[in-house]
Amino acid sequence: MNYIGSKHKLSSFIFETVTETCGKDLSQKVFCDLFAGTGIVGRNFRPHVKQVIANDVEYYSYVLNRNYIGNYFEFEYQNLLDELNALKGNKGFIFENYSEAGKAGRNYFTSENGQKIDAVRLQIEHWKKSKTISEDQYFFLLASLLESADKVANTASVYGAYLKHIKNSAAKPLIIKAAKIQKNLFSDGLANQENRVFQKDANQQIKEIEGDILYLDPPYNARQYGANYHLLNTIAKYDTFVPKGKTGLRDYYKSDWCKTGEVLKSFEELIENAQFKYIFLSYNNEGLMSQEQVQSVMERFGKYSLKTKKYQRFKADKTENRNHKASETFEYLHILEKSP
Numbered sequence: 639m640n641y642i643g644s645k646h647k648l649s650s651f652i653f654e655t656v657t658e659t660c661g662k663d664l665s666q667k668v669f670c671d672l673f674a675g676t677g678i679v680g681r682n683f684r685p686h687v688k689q690v691i692a693n694d695v696e697y698y699s700y701v702l703n704r705n706y707i708g709n710y711f712e713f714e715y716q717n718l719l720d721e722l723n724a725l726k727g728n729k730g731f732i733f734e735n736y737s738e739a740g741k742a743g744r745n746y747f748t749s750e751n752g753q754k755i756d757a758v759r760l761q762i763e764h765w766k767k768s769k770t771i772s773e774d775q776y777f778f779l780l781a782s783l784l785e786s787a788d789k790v791a792n793t794a795s796v797y798g799a800y801l802k803h804i805k806n807s808a809a810k811p812l813i814i815k816a817a818k819i820q821k822n823l824f825s826d827g828l829a830n831q832e833n834r835v836f837q838k839d840a841n842q843q844i845k846e847i848e849g850d851i852l853y854l855d856p857p858y859n860a861r862q863y864g865a866n867y868h869l870l871n872t873i874a875k876y877d878t879f880v881p882k883g884k885t886g887l888r889d890y891y892k893s894d895w896c897k898t899g900e901v902l903k904s905f906e907e908l909i910e911n912a913q914f915k916y917i918f919l920s921y922n923n924e925g926l927m928s929q930e931q932v933q934s935v936m937e938r939f940g941k942y943s944l945k946t947k948k949y950q951r952f953k954a955d956k957t958e959n960r961n962h963k964a965s966e967t968f969e970y971l972h973i974l975e976k977s978p
């Protein structure tokens with residue numbers, strides 16, 4: 639998934655820095671990804687650690703992580719996907735409010751794909767209610783729907799707006815593909831791993847967990863994820879509400895990490911409450927907190943160091959000049975070895 643702040647491209651930088659700091663053998667370590675997003679960081683660490691704890695305040699992220707981190711794939715799924723892909727469309731909530739031909743005229747999906755999303759989402763819920771599928775299968779299917787629907791969304795990148803005309807990738811018919819982990823978990827001996835997945839505000843969640851390695855990847859700026867990815871929450875929750883305005887926004891969570899006046903306080907409080915020996919914070923040079931501010935907080939709690947990497951960040955605004963100097967971003971990985 640093309641996600642703001644995704645660490646997909648920085649995976650090896652993060653992994654190398656963590657192993658340089660904590661040692662190559664992570665097999666007895668509990669690793670926590672507290673702002674997990676797409677779950678890509680936890681997924682990369684999963685084969686190497688004793689346990690992964692994943693958390694994010696957004697429900698769509700919970701769904702993805704509940705699948706990628708929480709599932710072990712002891713179940714059959716191809717027959718379920720085949721059934722979903724064979725369904726006839728249904729003119730439901732997504733079709734009416736978020737597709738080309740719906741009454742609201744919001745071009746987020748083609749008319750066919752909007753109807754398909756409704757049909758698939760209703761079938762998944764029906765299977766859950768009739769106990770045809772397990773909880774693991776439920777989240778696997780929801781994650782598969784979110785990933786597949788995102789591929790045919792008619793947006794420039796995020797769901798803050800839709801495009802006027804249907805773009806090529808959005809014109810393709812929706813096909814639900816498996817959102818699964820490629821690794822054979824059984825041959826890796828990971829079937830016994832007891833991973834935990836949560837959906838809470840990070841500053842609450844941190845008080846309820848402990849472990850060895852804490853990875854923090856909070857939002858950098860004022861753009862709230864709940865607003866930018868509202869449609870993923872709407873498909874995942876499939877609840878009833880009145881979509882607001884031109885973009886069909888729903889009520890969304892307003893994170894303190896996106897507020898200039900609140901972020902430093904939240905950061906200090908989180909570091910203070912963290913019961914982890916090693917803490918890594920990804921942040922960039924365009925963030926609400928400066929490198930110096932982060933450093934001065936971390937230094938109060940133990941041994942601090944910093945890794946820097948030049949990085950072309952994901953741009954939501956395609957009209958921005960990519961060659962402009964301002965688009966060059968430095969990605970920081972702040973490291974704290976917390977004093978006992």
Ligand SMILES: C[S@@+](CC[C@H](N)C(=O)[O-])C[C@H]1O[C@@H](n2cnc3c(N)ncnc32)[C@H](O)[C@@H]1O
Nearest residue numbers: 643644645673675676695839840855857863893
């Ligand atoms: C930079 S993104 C994380 C990206 C992730 N590492 C990845 O590679 O996909 C920040 C994440 O923090 C989440 N978030 C924002 N405020 C939060 C809060 N107060 N508590 C927990 N999660 C929060 C957002 O929903 C978003 O998924």
